[in-house]
Amino acid sequence: MNRIELTRNLFIKSALKNRHPQLAVFIVMLAGYVFAILAGLIGTPVGSHNFSIVFVWIAWWAILILVAVPFFGRGWCAVCPIPLPGEWLQRGAVLHPLDKKPKWLNLRWPRALRNIWLQNIAFLLLALFSSVLLTTPTITAIVLAAMLFTAIGLSMVFERRAFCRYLCPVGGFIGLYSQTAPLELRIKDKQTCVTCDGKPCYNGASTSLSANSGYGCPWDVFPGGLTRNTYCGLCMECLRTCPHDNIAVNLRPFSADLAKPSARLDEAFKAFIMLGSAMIYAGVLLGPWGALKDAAFYVGTSAWIIYAAVFLGIIFIILPGLFSLALFLAHRPSLKACLGRSRGVGRGTGLRTFAMFSASLIPLGLMFWVAFSLSFVLTNAAYILVSLSDPLGLGWNLFGTADVAWRPIFTSLLAPAQTLALVGGLIWSARMAQKAADESKISAIPVMAYCFAATVVMLWLLL
Amino acid sequence: MIRFISLVVLFAAGLAVAFAPLPAPSIAPQARTLRIDARQFAYSPSELKVNLGDTVTVQLVSTDVVHGLYVDGYDVSVEADPGQTATLTFVADRSGSFRFRCNVTCGAMHPFMIGKITVEKNDLLFRSVGLATLAVIGVFPLSSLLVERKDRALAK
């Protein structure tokens, strides 16, 4: 297919291969991350004036969901500072690999947990408390610190980046949606990998052994087998280790990975979790219903328990249930007959079809998040300037922007932009559903109707 | 060819749905006074409806702490202390649905203290649903067109 190899450009290639630029970004990110934790703990408890809330939930979130994920896939993971301290311990080095590794446990991750169910659970745990998390600096600080220390702890027990790959609540959906991104890391030639001796991209190569030294894939992926972006963290280690210059970073068409969707249930449910929580957030946080906000915010009350139950019910029962119904209808011969598209009995029923078809919800889910995030990011962007000058709420004015008045920006563009995102996502998902239906020889119409209905609900919630 | 034409027709229909002017409303504008109670973190009533051209006076009554009310799209705002009803008057001269929100920090959930005012009709919602419908229909000719092109490319 039509791809442009970015690593053919020598400047890009050496910038990615060299460890120093990445490390420089890591250091800045880590300092910012630690500062965000501290700001949440000692800064003003007023969320809209605390660096931790403003920079995590407005600035970082905007960059992540509006830029990083749609255009760079797991680009955020490439610069995320969370694994840095743990890897320093695990590797005994921050730059080039040593010949002698420190003696940590270095266990394999348990086979039963080699999926993203833990990430699904971690995301849902945060999602159920999101109204408190999004507005309370101390809670945000505790969550940030917990993620950092869990990552450090897991680095000493398990090999590679166990936290990133199996636990990070954010990593799960970044991976899912990175399949839509127009950027990928792939091998150039399959045969080279087959004949490659020692597979240093997966096993690592220390400095004394090879001019191309680097760590074995921190994400526990063999680059030679990469077909999807989901679990490739774009850390560039394989680019550094490959002795055959067989790794490429490519520009490619959007959502290329979804042509051959995975049939994994953990990923399928991730799609429903993300689709559902975008809709629920749009209703609870941006809607005009005060009782819903109370229920979501006052954690532990009976109203909150009902809210949590409904939240989980929508995600695990209503959305997948209606989707199964759509698939059931799609298999009915009568529907295909009346459309004149009868092409024999549809094959591949059951969970496998369910999981494969749920991949067509990925573009729609991403666009739901884009539309939802646009609203609160544009509304609250002014806080970024304020917080930049006075990150702890101590009355500083570092850049002279501490007294910028709150005011939503681009309000007249917001609703049209949301419409474009949602309708665009609908076309994208409907097209995916149609491709999948053609392959399975069933009708695409019920799944397209499902996407349409979800889009209409989201439009109604946001506009 | 038919597919191509149907795509063009759908696109034209989409443009019409998105931009066609609506007939001007026939109801004469009037002056309205709406009392809105504000508490942490909700307005009551939280959904308002007025007609295009109405002169709207909002009486904001705070019932716990100091709250404000800012209307998106109109860029007007007012602030009320408990015991001191504040009024905000503006002419609803833009149709559509607008969020109004608290602009005085009033506690944790302050950024999400939101209400909705609909002036005349929520045009954009109807237009968007129309666009979504056309989009879903459009996927059929679009994908056959793409499949055809792919087949032709393969044949070469």
Next chain:
Amino acid sequence: MKRSELVSRILITVAVIGAVGAPLFFWSQSSLMHARVAESGGWNPNIIRADVGAPLHLRLTSDDVVHGFAVGQMNMDGVDVLPGKVTDLTLTFDKPGTYTFYCTRWCGLNHWRMRGTIEVGGSNTDAEPAPAPLYVSLGLDIDAPHEAPAIPSQMPSAFRGESLIRGLAISQFINSDFYRVHSPYETFENLDQYPLGESQRWDVVAYIWQSNTTLESLANGKKLYAQNCAACHGENGAGNGVFADDLLPSPNSGGGGDEVRSMIQTPANFTDPKRILGASPALLQGKILRGGMGTGMPMWGSIFTEGQIWDLIAFIYSFQFEYQN
């Protein structure tokens, strides 16, 4: 170890220590005074020490909602204390003593509990004792019932009253010594020596009450009322402010039911003629100074100056009388 590795490790360490240490250092240097709603602890600190004549610098911030800061008995306009923002304030005290500072923006039912003290020490510690307020020197029982036995059939008008007093000698009523110790009803009774009908006498009472105050007093009283009283007593004085209902235990909270509810005093209704026309300014002064003793009515003695209280009282009577503008 290679030099680049060492440098990198040092850089990471310095960055992390810097990101923790620098803000911690500046944070420990800053001395903010925090405002929180009374339920979360009110002012922190709530006792401040200062010296006579020495400027007292305060850096105020709010941790939750909009608050305000002012020192009582100083006729001072409050400064806003905004969430996440810092307000700098410098105060200088001329006299030693214990001052009360308080929140000036309503921040909930317990707004008035948000108070603290400033202890101002100085050389002349023996400050002159404040004179006893009028209600004390009169020996008034401010909790005794004080209903007016008769009320006017229509709202008395100072304008009509003015046209009635021509040729009548009423100047003894227009001085503060008379006005402050008599209720409107007592004045109405005193007027029975004049050839006036009942409603005419009430109109003259309205005129007398208006003559004992000034437009500035009324305007100041109105401002004080809106800022401090209206949230419970209502913007129109009817005792139905936004917090009036909250002062009652809710009927389904199991807190004793109707009996308890009927015993709890609701905010006074200033539009009730029986209540207000039977109360003298001295009585109202007592109620404001001392507060409601267990009801939600705060004690204002440490907050308002005497002049402010008289202005407020003049304004409260305007719920009963039609004044000229």
